[in-house]
Amino acid sequence: MIRSAVHHFRRSYSGYLSPVVRSKTLTDVLSKHASREPISVITAYDYISGSWAQAANCDVILVGDSLAMCALGYESTTEISLEEFRFHVQSVCRSPGEAFIVVDIPFGSFESSIEKGVETAISLMRCSPKVGALKLEVGSHKPGAYNPDYSLKLAAELCSRGIPVMGHIGLTPQRVHSLGGYKVQGNRSAQQAAAIFETARELQKLGCFSLLVECVPHKVSQYITETLNIPTIGIGAGSGTSGQVLVQSDILGMLPGRIPKLAQKYTDLHTQSVDALKHYVSDVTMHKFPENDKNGFKIKEDVWREFLEIVE
């Protein structure tokens, strides 16, 4: 059977049929690293923020569990459930574009057992065929320790099952309680920095395709980047990593108040949005909106007269 041409089109956010764009694959991301081009990563939380990141041509979209704090108003990332998180993954995946999509594994969905972790990982991969990889926060590996960190074992199990894993090291926000706050990691002692490096090396050995390095002194993250073959994506890890990631709500200034020192605000969407909304509220109050000619709909004069005859 000849396939109809419509199969090669999909609906874009504007509602029009647009040519299907194939998402970047893991291979595309790794070839970018092989040619030493910086990899750009932006978080997204829903269809709108996903579409913005796609339109900006970032290489990778991270559906980060920071959405708990930055889009849902929770106090920490530990509060969001897997079920709630999956809806957001699905909506980001509906955004049209080429970005490779990486998804966080939220707190509480993988810690009880390896089996549970594997099941969760499969359910996240199955949110959409556009989910290309998962990200797992990993605790510091103590070299020679009798009981290696559970998350290292889970990372290995996922890799061995064909699920691409990005290991997340340094400041791991899901462990905010055991870390005693959102603090720089690997700056207090040589042993602490070495533990982060050893964890990075171990994760590469276990098969992780990339590492996310958060809030680590730039000398340490650059050393990790230069020593390993897999790309490192930094946040608060300086300029020596293979790529950078930031939280979209920080880049755009979507929320009032301060953003972490590691981030940079490129615009103030909160202020701009509130100003625009105030303008609308004022227009409604002042009878300036809507304007019948511009925003309204007409009825034919004879239909109108007939209407009046019926009702009067």
Ligand SMILES: Nc1nc(=O)c2c([nH]1)NC[C@@H]1CN(c3ccc(C(=O)N[C@@H](CCC(=O)O)C(=O)O)cc3)CN21
């Ligand atoms: N808006 C936002 N941006 C983020 O990048 C982000 C979140 N939220 N929530 C989840 C995690 C937590 N992250 C954070 C949160 C706070 C700091 C922070 O307050 N850092 C201190 C410096 C660190 C220190 O004093 O040791 C700062 O002054 O900004 C850092 C990373 C990164 N992630």
Ligand SMILES: CC(C)C(=O)C(=O)O
């Ligand atoms: C802060 C980044 C790295 C993250 O894990 C997230 O957005 O959830």
Ligand SMILES: [Mg+2]
């Ligand atoms: Mg996260």
